[in-house]
Amino acid sequence: xxxxxxxxxxxxxxxxxxxxxxxxxxxxxxxxxxxxxxxxxxxxxxxxxxxxxxxxxxxxxxxxxxxxxxxxxxxxxxxxxxxxxxxxxxxxxxxxxxxxxxxxxxxxxxxxxxxxxxxxxxxxxxxxxxxxxxxxxxxxxxxxxxxxxxxxxxxxxxxxxxxxxxxxxxxxxxxxxxxxxxxxxxxxxxxxxxxxxxxx
Amino acid sequence: xxxxxxxxxxxxxxxxxxxxxxxxxxxxxxxxxxxxxxxxxxxxxxxxxxxxxxxxxxxxxxxxxxxxxxxxxxxxxxxxxxxxxxxxxxxxxxxxxxxxxxxxxxxxxxxxxxxxxxxxxxxxxxxxxxxxxxxxxxxxxxxxxxxxxxxxxxxxxxxxxxxxxxxxxxxxxxxxxxxxxxxxxxxxxxxxxxxxxxxx
DNA sequence: CTACGATGAGAACAAATCGAGAACATCATG
DNA sequence: CATGATGTTCTCGATTTGTTCTCATCGTAG
Numbered sequence: 001x002x003x004x005x006x007x008x009x010x011x012x013x014x015x016x017x018x019x020x021x022x023x024x025x026x027x028x029x030x031x032x033x034x035x036x037x038x039x040x041x042x043x044x045x046x047x048x049x050x051x052x053x054x055x056x057x058x059x060x061x062x063x064x065x066x067x068x069x070x071x072x073x074x075x076x077x078x079x080x081x082x083x084x085x086x087x088x089x090x091x092x093x094x095x096x097x098x099x100x101x102x103x104x105x106x107x108x109x110x111x112x113x114x115x116x117x118x119x120x121x122x123x124x125x126x127x128x129x130x131x132x133x134x135x136x137x138x139x140x141x142x143x144x145x146x147x148x149x150x151x152x153x154x155x156x157x158x159x160x161x162x163x164x165x166x167x168x169x170x171x172x173x174x175x176x177x178x179x180x181x182x183x184x185x186x187x188x189x190x191x192x193x194x195x196x197x198x199x200x
Numbered sequence: 201x202x203x204x205x206x207x208x209x210x211x212x213x214x215x216x217x218x219x220x221x222x223x224x225x226x227x228x229x230x231x232x233x234x235x236x237x238x239x240x241x242x243x244x245x246x247x248x249x250x251x252x253x254x255x256x257x258x259x260x261x262x263x264x265x266x267x268x269x270x271x272x273x274x275x276x277x278x279x280x281x282x283x284x285x286x287x288x289x290x291x292x293x294x295x296x297x298x299x300x301x302x303x304x305x306x307x308x309x310x311x312x313x314x315x316x317x318x319x320x321x322x323x324x325x326x327x328x329x330x331x332x333x334x335x336x337x338x339x340x341x342x343x344x345x346x347x348x349x350x351x352x353x354x355x356x357x358x359x360x361x362x363x364x365x366x367x368x369x370x371x372x373x374x375x376x377x378x379x380x381x382x383x384x385x386x387x388x389x390x391x392x393x394x395x396x397x398x399x400x
Numbered sequence: 401c402t403a404c405g406a407t408g409a410g411a412a413c414a415a416a417t418c419g420a421g422a423a424c425a426t427c428a429t430g
Numbered sequence: 431c432a433t434g435a436t437g438t439t440c441t442c443g444a445t446t447t448g449t450t451c452t453c454a455t456c457g458t459a460g
Contacts, residue, residue: 003405005406025446026447026448027446038447039410039449039450040407042449056448057201058415058449059414059416061204062203063447124321124324143399192399193398193399194396195396195399196394196395196397197324197396199394203416225437226436235420236419237419237421238436238437239419239421239437239438239440240421242439256437258426259425259437261427261435261437263437
């Protein structure tokens with residue numbers, strides 16, 4: 001029968017595996033649960049093993065394997081609960097889909113840039129935000145592009161193609177002016193397909 | 201099983217390939233990870249090969265090939281190229297890292313909400329954006345929270361705790377007014393830790 | 401009170417890992 | 431062919447990590 005302390009340690013291991021995809025070291029478990037002795041941690045793991053909750057691979061670092069409920073593949077999905085600011089409590093909206101971040105962002109031919117400056121602030125792209133860019137040589141009207149001007153300066157702007165063949169790069173900041181340039185001077189390097197930000 | 205050091209080296213190789221399109225030399229891997237001996241680097245690559253994470257073409261310079269991912273942890277990583285709008289072409293700014301979206305966002309106790317309305321527009325949270333919320337009962341001053349008012353209405357606002365115990369919920373939209381409420385009427389359901397948006 | 405189990409600390413040992421560097425092999429190039 | 435760069439294989443020693451102990455403390459059932 002697993003004791004409270006055993007459960008504590010089991011919970012930590014589970015959380016760690018879910019987050020990292022591999023098991024913690026004895027020392028990490030100890031630090032997280034306030035145990036200074038690797039020997040003591042090991043004894044707890046052994047107890048959990050005899051419960052069938054996990055398996056210990058002898059003498060290998062991070063050799064703890066969770067048993068039972070096999071969530072082998074860590075989930076990189078988050079529950080999508082619903083909409084906010086609609087005037088309903090969230091609990092009432094629960095129970096919809098999950099949103100898979102890998103589908104959302106990850107792809108070949110994409111990369112991330114950290115945005116500096118306020119030129120796109122009115123489109124909700126703030127200083128310090130990350131933008132996901134898909135490598136492309138061409139873009140459609142109205143798309144936000146990474147444009148290289150004269151082969152020297154890279155900027156983030158909204159693209160407008162003019163009838164005369166020139167292009168206008170629009171910042172989303174009323175304090176800044178659009179830039180009208182001949183097509184030869186502008187090279188599209190990619191198109192912004194996503195944006196994200198971390199508050200921390 | 202891949203050790204920590206193995207993973208470090210694998211991550212570097214991945215990032216390098218993502219950026220250059222070809223694999224690094226043993227010496228480059230060593231320099232990037234603080235290993236002076238090519239032999240040691242080679243041993244790590246060999247370990248990764250036996251994990252099925254990559255293949256080594258014998259005696260070929262840059263002969264490392266990333267393999268299809270085993271069922272292990274899928275990569276939700278994108279190359280982080282550098283900063284934009286700094287006035288330098290991107291190629292010249294290229295950096296080292298990858299940005300791992302799973303570390304960035306995914307976690308237990310988190311969920312996603314789709315934002316409706318413009319109440320946080322000046323903080324760069326637009327109508328239709330997704331916010332990542334960490335479930336919590338408490339929040340610090342200045343954090344953006346999901347607050348349930350009178351158990352009925354859920355809103356996204358910036359929190360301010362007043363000395364008299366009441367709280368003020370600040371929208372980030374100058375056309376809307378802050379809401380000052382007694383603490384009893386407001387329940388914090390979570391704190392916004394991230395935000396993202398897809399242009400598509 | 402005593403006996404027992406759970407817990408933690410820490411020592412001592414074993415196994416695995418890691419880095420350095422030497423020596424050799426292979427490849428590309430002039 | 432000579433040369434230099436690169437990959438490969440090996441051994442040595444130091445460090446890290448897991449394993450197995452013993453000892454001490456604490457709380458509780460009997």
